Amino acid sequence: MGDFTTEELLAIFAMQGFAGLSLFSVLLLMALGLAIIYGQMRVINMAHGEFMVIGAYTTYFISTLVVSQAPWFLDYYVFIAVPAAFLMAFIVGWIVEAVLIRHLYHRPLDTLLATWGLALIMQQAFRSIFGAREVSVRLPSWLQGSYQPTLMIDIPINGIAIMVLTLFVTAGVAWMMYRSRWGLRVRCTVSNREMSGAVGINTRSVDRLTFAVGCGIAGIAGAAFTTISSTGPTSGALYIVDTFLVVVFGGAGSLLGTMASAFSIAQGQSILEFFISGSMAKVLTLLVVIGILMLRPEGLFASKVRR
Amino acid sequence: MTQGVRRFLAGRGMALALSVGVLAGSAGAYANQDYPTDQVNTTGLAVTDDTVTVGILQSLTGTMAISEMGAVEAFRLAIAQINEEGGVLGRQIEYVLEDGASDWPTFADRARKLLRQDNVATIFGGYTSASRQAMLPVIERENGLLFYPTFYEGMEQSPNVVYTGQEATQQTIAALNWLAEEKGAETFYLIGSDYVWPRTTNNIARTHIEEVLGGEVVGEDYYALGHTSFGSAVNRVRLRRPDAIVSTVVGGSNVAFFRQLNASGLNGSNTLLLSLATSEDEVLGIGGENVEGFYSAYKYFMSLENENNEAFVAAFKEMHGSDSVIGDNTQAAYLGPWIWKAAVERAGSFDVDAVNDNLAGIELHNAPEGYVRVHENRHLWTRARIGKWNADGQATVVWESDDLIEPDPFPEGY
Numbered sequence: 091m092g093d094f095t096t097e098e099l100l101a102i103f104a105m106q107g108f109a110g111l112s113l114f115s116v117l118l119l120m121a122l123g124l125a126i127i128y129g130q131m132r133v134i135n136m137a138h139g140e141f142m143v144i145g146a147y148t149t150y151f152i153s154t155l156v157v158s159q160a161p162w163f164l165d166y167y168v169f170i171a172v173p174a175a176f177l178m179a180f181i182v183g184w185i186v187e188a189v190l191i192r193h194l195y196h197r198p199l200d201t202l203l204a205t206w207g208l209a210l211i212m213q214q215a216f217r218s219i220f221g222a223r224e225v226s227v228r229l230p231s232w233l234q235g236s237y238q239p240t241l242m243i244d245i246p247i248n249g250i251a252i253m254v255l256t257l258f259v260t261a262g263v264a265w266m267m268y269r270s271r272w273g274l275r276v277r278c279t280v281s282n283r284e285m286s287g288a289v290g291i292n293t294r295s296v297d298r299l300t301f302a303v304g305c306g307i308a309g310i311a312g313a314a315f316t317t318i319s320s321t322g323p324t325s326g327a328l329y330i331v332d333t334f335l336v337v338v339f340g341g342a343g344s345l346l347g348t349m350a351s352a353f354s355i356a357q358g359q360s361i362l363e364f365f366i367s368g369s370m371a372k373v374l375t376l377l378v379v380i381g382i383l384m385l386r387p388e389g390l391f392a393s394k395v396r397r
Numbered sequence: 398m399t400q401g402v403r404r405f406l407a408g409r410g411m412a413l414a415l416s417v418g419v420l421a422g423s424a425g426a427y428a429n430q431d432y433p434t435d436q437v438n439t440t441g442l443a444v445t446d447d448t449v450t451v452g453i454l455q456s457l458t459g460t461m462a463i464s465e466m467g468a469v470e471a472f473r474l475a476i477a478q479i480n481e482e483g484g485v486l487g488r489q490i491e492y493v494l495e496d497g498a499s500d501w502p503t504f505a506d507r508a509r510k511l512l513r514q515d516n517v518a519t520i521f522g523g524y525t526s527a528s529r530q531a532m533l534p535v536i537e538r539e540n541g542l543l544f545y546p547t548f549y550e551g552m553e554q555s556p557n558v559v560y561t562g563q564e565a566t567q568q569t570i571a572a573l574n575w576l577a578e579e580k581g582a583e584t585f586y587l588i589g590s591d592y593v594w595p596r597t598t599n600n601i602a603r604t605h606i607e608e609v610l611g612g613e614v615v616g617e618d619y620y621a622l623g624h625t626s627f628g629s630a631v632n633r634v635r636l637r638r639p640d641a642i643v644s645t646v647v648g649g650s651n652v653a654f655f656r657q658l659n660a661s662g663l664n665g666s667n668t669l670l671l672s673l674a675t676s677e678d679e680v681l682g683i684g685g686e687n688v689e690g691f692y693s694a695y696k697y698f699m700s701l702e703n704e705n706n707e708a709f710v711a712a713f714k715e716m717h718g719s720d721s722v723i724g725d726n727t728q729a730a731y732l733g734p735w736i737w738k739a740a741v742e743r744a745g746s747f748d749v750d751a752v753n754d755n756l757a758g759i760e761l762h763n764a765p766e767g768y769v770r771v772h773e774n775r776h777l778w779t780r781a782r783i784g785k786w787n788a789d790g791q792a793t794v795v796w797e798s799d800d801l802i803e804p805d806p807f808p809e810g811y
Contacts, residue, residue: 109628222462246660320652328623363629368620
């Protein structure tokens with residue numbers, strides 16, 4: 091690296107730091123919905139990736155509609171697409187809970203199988219509706235390109251956008267969990283379901299809302315990913331492993347744990363990827379995570395919950 | 398749909414003309430009394446007095462379905478056109494469509510089913526090298542015939558397979574020569590998805606760069622299939638400052654890779670990037686604005702300007718919709734049924750051994766990519782081309798080899 095000036099090296103380090111932060115916000119956004127569902131309800135939702143894909147296809151649908159019907163709206167449609175993605179995934183999640191999940195509480199292995207089956211059904215539904223080919227959305231012009239604080243530093247704008255979105259969603263989830271009535275009821279139900287029922291909390295409706303909100307957040311994540319990647323019927327399968335990794339590593343039931351886990355995995359992977367080739371970096375990251383989980387089976391931040 | 402093709406063919410008053418060499422006369426003139434079923438089929442294939450059954454085997458589901466749909470559409474178009482002309486030896490082609498489901502053992506299993514149960518005269522299909530290698534033992538044991546339509550890494554020559562895509566010397570090496578000679582590239586950065594085709598291709602590329610071109614490979618990276626975070630990868634490339642980036646990133650990762658390159662300020666105007674796995678099909682997903690100014694190396698681009706291609710594109714759109722795109726693989730797939738038809742008619746028989754004996758030297762004058770010929774090694778003589786991508790998702794051909802390149806699946810020294 092002898093022929094690089096200090097300035098150039100600094101610029102690359104700055105961009106590398108941003109790459110890590112960007113991956114962090116992606117992982118966190120993916121994991122938030124699952125952290126709520128798995129963490130609070132102990133439901134292993136294998137179809138979580140497909141709920142992200144619902145959000146992605148909703149965004150794709152809106153962007154296509156805008157391109158053909160109202161091109162002048164192209165710069166702003168994302169502000170509609172994100173809430174719409176949430177709503178679509180929320181509604182589907184609500185239905186799924188009512189039809190499938192609620193019959194399977196306390197049977198974690200059965201929910202795992204059932205939601206996996208659900209994932210396959212949803213994949214085929216996407217394929218039948220949108221076709222087997224991957225699609226990508228037309229990005230508004232302000233989301234493309236890069237922000238250049240100096241001549242040598244290029245910060246991708248879509249990365250910044252996802253970061254801001256993640257910040258809002260995380261703050262929203264934290265507020266709902268720890269400041270709202272619903273959050274109080276959820277935490278109550280998690281601590282002691284019978285007792286919560288006895289004091290008049292409708293645990294059924296709490297469960298349903300929790301599941302639907304988790305799915306809705308997955309939808310938001312899906313909408314955000316359309317800015318960095320394409321969407322296909324099986325895209326969800328790509329996200330699910332990383333998502334579970336973050337949630338399990340962080341320790342179920344802890345928002346702080348999920349954040350810490352997403353941050354350490356993202357930084358670790360991004361730094362490793364910079365020094366060694368991509369697939370080896372992934373292997374090393376997984377090895378470290380497995381090692382830590384062997385020492386701390388409950389994850390980074392174990393939740394202290396009476397069961 | 399058939400009606401659409403018929404209307405098109407009638408309107409143009411033409412069909413693909415084939416030079417068969419031995420047999421003269423138009424296909425429609427063949428009558429079944431000239432080719433009695435018991436003579437054209439001595440090995441128990443699914444051939445009747447009026448029909449012959451072939452198999453199509455591609456992934457209709459799973460991750461690879463994105464890339465393999467084009468081939469299915471091309472086979473269906475070619476078969477419909479051949480039937481319109483009167484079929485093969487007076488017999489209409491019927492096909493059995495099987496799903497390889499993006500799963501390599503399933504490909505082997507379905508190939509066995511097609512050969513043993515359906516007794517198909519030939520199979521058209523396969524996409525990834527892994528799927529081809531899974532089918533290979535089955536096809537060879539059953540003495541079947543496979544037309545494999547994908548560009549691949551070479552290093553293979555089965556007596557039961559016809560390779561209608563290009564092998565490494567016709568794509569990778571031609572592209573590297575172009576980068577070195579036309580663009581003056583001396584340092585190369587190889588980046589790809591992590592599976593057999595990119596790794597084998599880059600082995601060949603590295604050898605060629607270091608030993609023939611006298612250049613230097615300053616980086617070689619692989620990312621898992623479906624990887625979407627290329628931020629660090631882009632910074633690694635930046636740090637090495639290569640003259641040229643050669644990409645073998647495939648599938649969904651392609652989109653993330655190109656978008657992040659662009660978002661990080663590396664675009665077609667300041668970076669020389671050549672992809673070996675980005676065709677019109679992929680660009681549809683990536684978005685033309687993200688690949689504008691980058692290059693791809695293939696033998697076929699949808700924008701090729703010649704009569705054959707114009708007719709082909711029009712017929713394809715007529716059958717599969719006006720917004721269809723046609724990539725390199727789709728065109729190569731389209732050649733399969735036509736080559737098979739020519740070989741069967743030259744042999745006067747559907748028997749695999751007879752067809753095999755008559756494959757070498759088959760010529761297609763009206764292939765969309767231009768004239769091609771089957772080599773003794775069962776690959777095609779073909780041209781190499783470099784296309785430069787435009788924002789509309791189509792490529793402009795900026796270079797093509799002066800002549801057909803001889804297929805050489807086992808190049809010396811690689």
